[in-house]
């Protein structure tokens with residue numbers, strides 16, 4: 331019995347995120363933002379404004395994003411397309427690890 335619990339704890343926790351949901355929910359879960367230049371920023375806060383949202387990164391940038399399931403940022407986020415994590419944002423290693431292990435699934439389509 332104890333052995334079983336230990337085994338379960340040893341297993342990696344894989345996070346599942348459903349692809350076909352609002353970009354807001356995606357960002358809200360991963361707390362990362364892929365910029366157009368290929369930089370991955372850490373998201374400090376995100377504000378929901380029905381059709382748009384305001385994303386603020388840890389390096390102090392703030393911008394309004396159209397909330398769409400299939401926009402560039404949603405695709406880049408799901409496909410993990412980025413070149414470098416932002417140095418100013420200081421994204422912790424565990425966060426990048428967690429992100430790399432996240433499974434984006436369309437199971438609930």
Ligand SMILES: [Zn+2]
Pocket residue numbers: 370371372387388389390416417418419
């Ligand atoms: Zn940044």
